[in-house]
Amino acid sequence: MDQNDSSLRIAIQKGGRLSEKTLLLLENIGLEFDSYKNRILVRCRNYDVELLLIRDDDIPEYVQDGICELGFVGHNVTAESKADVTSLRGLGFGKCRLSIAVPKTSGITSLKDLDGSRIATSYPVLTREHFERQDIHVKTIEISGAVEIAPTLNVADAISDIVSTGGTLKTNGLVELETILESQAELIQTNRPIPQHKKDLIHKFLMRMGARQQAEKSRYIMMNAPSDSVKHLCDILPSLKSPTVLPLAENDMVAIHSVIPTHQFWEVMEELKNAGATGIVILPIENMIV
Ligand code: PRP
Ligand code: ZN
Numbered sequence: 001m002d003q004n005d006s007s008l009r010i011a012i013q014k015g016g017r018l019s020e021k022t023l024l025l026l027e028n029i030g031l032e033f034d035s036y037k038n039r040i041l042v043r044c045r046n047y048d049v050e051l052l053l054i055r056d057d058d059i060p061e062y063v064q065d066g067i068c069e070l071g072f073v074g075h076n077v078t079a080e081s082k083a084d085v086t087s088l089r090g091l092g093f094g095k096c097r098l099s100i101a102v103p104k105t106s107g108i109t110s111l112k113d114l115d116g117s118r119i120a121t122s123y124p125v126l127t128r129e130h131f132e133r134q135d136i137h138v139k140t141i142e143i144s145g146a147v148e149i150a151p152t153l154n155v156a157d158a159i160s161d162i163v164s165t166g167g168t169l170k171t172n173g174l175v176e177l178e179t180i181l182e183s184q185a186e187l188i189q190t191n192r193p194i195p196q197h198k199k200d201l202i203h204k205f206l207m208r209m210g211a212r213q214q215a216e217k218s219r220y221i222m223m224n225a226p227s228d229s230v231k232h233l234c235d236i237l238p239s240l241k242s243p244t245v246l247p248l249a250e251n252d253m254v255a256i257h258s259v260i261p262t263h264q265f266w267e268v269m270e271e272l273k274n275a276g277a278t279g280i281v282i283l284p285i286e287n288m289i290v
Contacts, residue, residue, distance in 0.1 A: 006048070006197065006198075007043070007048050007049055007050045008048060008049045008050075008069055008070070008198050008201040008202065008205070009049070009050055009051075009052055009067070009068040009069055009070075010049060010050070010051050010052070010068055010069070010070045010071065010072065011051075011052045011054055011058075011059045011062050011063060011067075011068040011070070011071035011072070011073070012051055012052070012053060012054075012059075012071070012072045012073075013053070013054070013055070013056040013059065013072070013073065014040075014053035014054055014055065015053075016056055017074075017094060017164075018056070018072065018073070018074060018093070018094045018185050021091075021093045021094065021185070022072045022185070023036070025072075025091065025209070025212070026051075028212050029205070029208040029209055029211075029212050030046070030047075030208065031044050031046065031047050031049065032044065032045040032046050033045065033051065036051075036053065039053065040052065040053055040054070041053075047201075047205075048201055049201065049205070052067070052068055056073055056074065056077050057077060057081070059071040059072075059073040059077065059078075059188075060073060060077060060078045060081035060083035060085055060188065061081060061083055063083065063085045063188050063189070063190050064081075064083040064084050064085050064190065064191070064192075065190075065192070066190045066192035068190070069189060069190050069194055069198055069202065070088075070187060070188065070189055070190075070202065070205075071085070071187070071188045071189075072091070072185060072186075072187055072188075073185070073186065073188060074094055074096070074183055074184070074185055074186070075087070075090070075181075075183040075184060075185075075186045076096065076098055076123070076126075076162060076181060076183040078186065078188055079126055079181055079183075080123050080125050080126050082125060083188075084191050085188040085189065085190060085191060086188065086189045086190075086191055087186050087187070087188050088186070088187045088188065088189050088206070089186065089187050089206075089209075090184050090185070090186050091184060091185040091186060091187060092184065092185075092213070093184065093185050094183070094184050094185035095164070095183070095184045096162050096163060096164040096183050096184075097162070097163050097179045097180075097181060097182050097183060098123055098126060098127075098160060098161070098162055098163075098179070098180040098181040098183065099160070099161065099162075099163045099176045099177070099178065099179050099180060100114075100119070100127075100130075100158060100159070100160045100176070100177045100178045100180065101148075101158065101159050101160075101161065101163070101169050101174040101175060101176050101177060102114075102151070102157070102158045102159075102174065102175060102177055103151045103152075103158075103173055103174055103175075104173050104174065104175050105173070106151075106157070106158075108157075108158070108177065109177075110177070111131075111134060111136055111177060111178055112134075112136060114131075114136060114138055114157065114158055114177075115136050115137055115138070116137060116138070117138055117139070117156075117157035117158060118138070118139045118140075118141055118155070118156040118157050118158075119131075119138050119139070119140050119141065119156055119157070119158050119159065119160050120140075120141045120143050120147050120150035120151075120155060120156035120158075120159045120160075121140055121141070121142065121143065121147060121159060121160035121161060122142070122143060122144055122145070122147055122161065122162075123160055123161070123162075123180075124140045124142045126160075126180055126181055127140055127160040127180065128140055130160075130180045140160075141155060141156050143155075147159050147160075147161045148161060148168050148169065148171075148172040148174060149172065151172075151174065152172065152173075158177070159174065160180060162183075163176065187209075189202070207289075208287075211287045211288055211289050212287060214288045214289075214290060215284075215285040215286060215287050215288040216262065217261060217262055217263075218259050218260065218261060218262060218285050218288060219259070219260055219261075219262050219265055219282050219283065219284060219285065220257070220258075220259055220282070220283040220284075220285050221237075221257070221258050221259070221260050221268075221269075221280065221281070221282050221283075222255060222256070222257050222279075222280070222281045222282075222283075223255070223256050223272060223277040223278065223279060223280040223281070224248065224253055224254070224255055224256075224277065224278050224279045225253070225254060225255075225256055225276055225277045225278070226252055226253060226254075226276055227252045227253065227254050228252070229275060229276045229277075230245055230254060230256065232275050232276075233256060233272060233275055233276070233277055234256070236268065236271045236272055236275060237256075237258050237260060237268065237272075238260055238261060238264055238268065239258040239259055239260060241258075241259070243256050243257060243258035244256070244257040244258065256277070259285070259288075265282060269282065
């Protein structure tokens with residue numbers, strides 16, 4: 001496929017829901033690429049890696065066969081493919097679910113009501129499994145796009161499709177009956193043997209991703225405070241380590257620096273202010289290795 005067989009090869013989705021966030025993630029860990037436009041294979045300028053931009057449905061198989069060592073893809077796609085790959089980690093974006101939905105006006109309220117009916121889906125494997133597990137007999141009709149229109153066209157009685165915001169279901173007068181699978185973007189790795197130098201590249205790659213993910217979960221906080229309130233303020237701070245306390249030129253005043261979890265940021269800030277802290281500054285952290 002390519003002369004340079006020694007580069008680590010990563011499959012990502014070409015022009016889809018996950019592409020933008022995946023590329024941002026790669027950029028955020030310091031990887032620089034030339035233009036992606038109309039390219040299938042894109043080389044990285046400063047890391048021994050190249051990206052293969054393909055249809056998301058093809059990613060699990062490319063990784064399974066070792067054409068790419070790694071792949072960024074929705075867990076829904078991996079699960080449906082039954083590809084022999086290892087999921088290394090969830091990425092926290094691209095959250096969605098595979099759900100069974102029926103027309104609001106159908107009167108169907110439980111999965112059992114669907115016995116003997118037709119289900120339109122782009123996920124026939126997962127859908128069949130789900131019904132079989134509950135011993136309900138249905139006919140799956142495989143459609144590759146615009147599944148939500150199938151009941152209106154009387155091609156199917158219900159659908160099994162990806163739901164993210166729920167907007168598509170609503171627009172088409174459908175309601176969710178049951179979730180088959182929860183999903184998010186994940187990083188998958190081939191189970192084929194990987195040469196040592198590529199293993200080293202993957203190790204470094206994962207380290208960087210980990211540091212970035214950790215950094216995004218945290219914020220750096222700085223504030224000034226009267227010396228006698230330090231103990232109280234430090235009790236409020238949900239820090240990873242003991243906060244840094246620095247003397248200020250002004251008598252009886254100190255600066256406190258610490259790292260706090262991003263999700264607690266508003267709550268903590270208000271408490272600190274009430275406890276006497278002033279000049280509170282909160283900064284994003286670019287990378288963090290703990
Ligand atoms: C999925 C799914 C729905 C839509 C649901 O398609 O097939 O059409 O997203 O999202 P919502 O709940 O936010 O309205 P997607 O855009 O992933 O395209 P694809 O099925 O062609 O991959
Ligand atoms: Zn797709």
